[in-house]
Amino acid sequence: MSNEYATRHLPVVVIGAGPVGLAAAAHLAGHRVPSVVLEAGDTVGAAIRNWQHVRLFSRWRDNIDPVAGRLLDTAGWPVPDPQRYPTGAELIDDYLLPLAGLPALADRIRYGARVTGIARLGIDRLAGADQLTGTDRADTPFVVRLDDGTEQLARAVIDASGTWHTPNHLGGEGLPALGESAAAAYLDFALPDVLGTDRSAHAGRHTVVVGAGHSAANSLLDLIDLAGAVPGTRITWAVRRVGADPVFAADDADALPARGAIGTGLRRLVDTGRVTLAAGFVTHRVERCTAAGPVRLVSRDGRSIVADRVVVATGFRADHRLAAELRLDVDPVLGTSRGLAALLDADRPRGGPAPAHGVAELRHPEPGYFVVGVKSYGRSTGFLMATGYRQVRQVTAALAAGPAVDRRRSASHQLRWPPVWPRRAAPATGHAGRSVVNLSRR
Template identity: 50%
Template sequence: MTELPVVVVGAGPVGLAAAAELRERGVEVLVFERGARAGAAVAEWNHVRLFSRWAELVAPAARRVLDGTGWVAPVDEEYPTGQQWARDYLAPLAAALGCVRYDTEVVGLARRGRDRVVDAGRDSEPLSVHLRQSDGTEERILARAVIDASGTWGGPNPLGGEGLPALGERGSDAVTYRVPDIDSAEQSDRFGGAHTVIAGGGHSALGAIVALAQLSEERPGTRLTWILRRGSAESTFGGGDADELPARGALGLRAKKAVDAGLLDVVTGFRTAAIEPDAQGRVTLVADDGRRIDDVDNVVALTGFRPELDWLSEVRLELDPVLQAPVRLAPLIDPNVHSCGTVYPHGVAELTHPEPGVYLVGMKSYGRAPTFLAMTGYEQVRSIAASIVGDHESAARVELTLPETGVCGGAGVFDEPSGESSGGCCSPAPEVLTLSAPSLS
């Protein structure tokens, strides 16, 4: 099967890094992207600034590809927005690779001539990749291996506290699952002067708090409420000055400053059970314990993401039943277990499945776990590419050191660790904090 290409699903940062690694090793590679451009998912959060520097966002193999094209590298110490990451790195990288097909969705994967029940031929027959183009045309190609870097952006977790949508959540115009862009006139008008509930305890929620707190100072009548499922907000703000990614620590400090300044109410231990419309065109959030948050105009639900696995139903994956991550990786990233320290760098050994030649990488490999860093994905695909060409020594070698969070923190960026009183290292009883003071200055 070495004459067949390796298929990469998704032309995002990790997918294109995989293509660069494979191309460098002389392997034919095809990248299929459902969107119309490289980094189509990144383009949906153009306004968000990353907390990783350019030095940590450019994959080593990708840099080597781009260096041969006259590409002008961004300044390593600067922090790009999503728009800059896509425009100044992903787009030129995809063009330099020349192997990306856009508007093409991978809708199924199987072993040629076999469903998942058949044992024979799983190590000798090629993989069958089913494609659908944006005009509805269908196609099938054969591959020696498939690297799924499609991410989880299309699968936001619901607001409901049980992992299912709250009653009334489906189809509710009040609920959005993205960080608001307050520089957009449309969104500034939507959130300015309104009562917005922010749900979630990760970095996206902190970013929304910072953005909307700024808007609340600019637009009179803006009211903010932050709800968390855990019993305390204290572990949510991260490592602060001790974080080895300074911008990540600074984000937590800015969010904490907004809370301390009384720019929002904080409601802890709140697990949403229902969204009820009221007579004024607003909604009420109702918790499992009966508490209510009334007169809500908008709900920004930032409770994490989950992987799309339906199109992988005919290949044999070995996924952790809790996180939906590869079983060998799950213990390294499980926020129910890890409250301190870092996620260890990992590669092909942790990402191999019973189905030969199938790999889930990037955010997809983390399943429902948080705290993924781009550099982690770059190390994953370096190891996998080495394994595909038979360089097992390189595949087994770890070539990455990850930055510390500087905080007792796995749970600090996860919306719902196990246990009813879940919180970082300690969990006070559920409480409502109403704070006052008008300025972040």
């Protein structure tokens, strides 16, 4: 059997069973293209479980892939109210778990399957065509290696593994702060459940939140609620910027009103002194004050802040080490595909519309390899679930149609959710979570 024949009949491997990875599987099923979803966790949405207490700032209708929604509707799924803002827990329980349980997808998902590397079968990234057979890289199967010692061959790979496990460092220059690893027990990365499971670590203590995005804002607003209930709870917000940060933008400056309201509320808290703002604070060093006591953050300019806990909300970065033996064209600044980086202007106004892009901008020199979802944005912010759904719609259409796919036709095929379904909105549930005005996913 030739490599070319085998490649055409192998499945597409999707890495990650989060919202975008499952959407890719749903689209591939609709195209009758075999696929295997490799999920490192023991269930779908494993990374989301880390921030399940957070309420998204986009509504249900923007967080459901159209093709996946139609598959669920056919199975009699109780459609959530499209205008409600789900929590992370609701996203998993009311959408991802039912979707993964559908017969069209259930047999495609492998749990506990952690990918450790991706390559072309029998060749490394230096090889072009096989010198003996003349076989081109595009006609050579991918080999996806797993941490259990097994391998999966694939005709194409869609990496939707996300960035949750690769947060940025505490250090202000992008490097770890001096002493960061030694102080790890006092650091919470991204979105701790301040009002729930992590309450005791912050109640009655001084927490410093480092970062200027919506993950930081979310933690600050939760800490304010905690301070109102527990005397002695103090909050400092450390940001690298010297001037007013874009997170302070007014409601009407953001394309998503619920996200814009976060900035308005946060400015009010700073102005009234309920949050102490340390602007221009570039964290250089972390020092232990006592063997079992607080830590001291030291800025490049010599200022210092003593804290009981530090929330490191400095964003995330894409890790491309899995594909080190593939031919990638990664932008040196953002860590995205070079085509997408040209559209992701770092100075784009916060809350502005996500740039329209398709297969061409996601392509790498390695045929058949695509990075989608939040990982595709690298260190750029502003990614929304709906962006990932548009990406997989176009990528899967290209894989189903072959190289001659008409990208313009694919881009113009705008599916909407919900379609013309009868309204069967599920009643509101009692999931924990703040008002959406005070919460965000990132």
